[in-house]
Amino acid sequence: MEKIIQGKIYVLGDNIDTDQIIPAEHLVYSMVEEAEAIKYGMYALSGVEKGKAGLPFGNIPFVEKGKYISQYSIIIAGKNFGCGSSREHAPFALYKAGIKAIVANSYARIFYRNCIDGGFLVPLEIKEDIWRIFETDEYIVINLEQLKLTRLKTNHGYHLKELGAVADIINAGGIFKYAKLKEMI
Numbered sequence: 381m382e383k384i385i386q387g388k389i390y391v392l393g394d395n396i397d398t399d400q401i402i403p404a405e406h407l408v409y410s411m412v413e414e415a416e417a418i419k420y421g422m423y424a425l426s427g428v429e430k431g432k433a434g435l436p437f438g439n440i441p442f443v444e445k446g447k448y449i450s451q452y453s454i455i456i457a458g459k460n461f462g463c464g465s466s467r468e469h470a471p472f473a474l475y476k477a478g479i480k481a482i483v484a485n486s487y488a489r490i491f492y493r494n495c496i497d498g499g500f501l502v503p504l505e506i507k508e509d510i511w512r513i514f515e516t517d518e519y520i521v522i523n524l525e526q527l528k529l530t531r532l533k534t535n536h537g538y539h540l541k542e543l544g545a546v547a548d549i550i551n552a553g554g555i556f557k558y559a560k561l562k563e564m565i
Contacts, residue, residue, distance in 0.1 A: 388452045425477075471491065482502070
């Protein structure tokens, strides 16, 4: 896991569900064959309803048409991110689109574990409703050692909640790599 994650942010609100992250009609692609797996990145967040994509502006596309890598590397969101169906395809789609971290007020438990167990991205939690004040296209820096998010626009820092025991799994690259590292399998 990188100790510093930085880049442009994409802002979403509360209750972004797995159908918004990757709509069900796009669950037909292989997650193993790269030629198909990139389609998950291409359709990531394509189910977010108009007016709620790229807050506060409205309809900013997450991935440009015809591409599969987003210009954004961090998602800022509200509470209950990843609610809905249990599918590892949701964090995988964000990973394939180039997301390295999500900073949200809270997560649906299964989405949170799928992020960690698959080694896809870092799900970070924050107390403040920064999604209400941050804007899509801003740059931020996340220092994982200091658990600090810095908004470059204002140079204001925000404290992130500790990852706790899951940090070791994230650092290993997922649950299976962690299990091998610890000689569990």
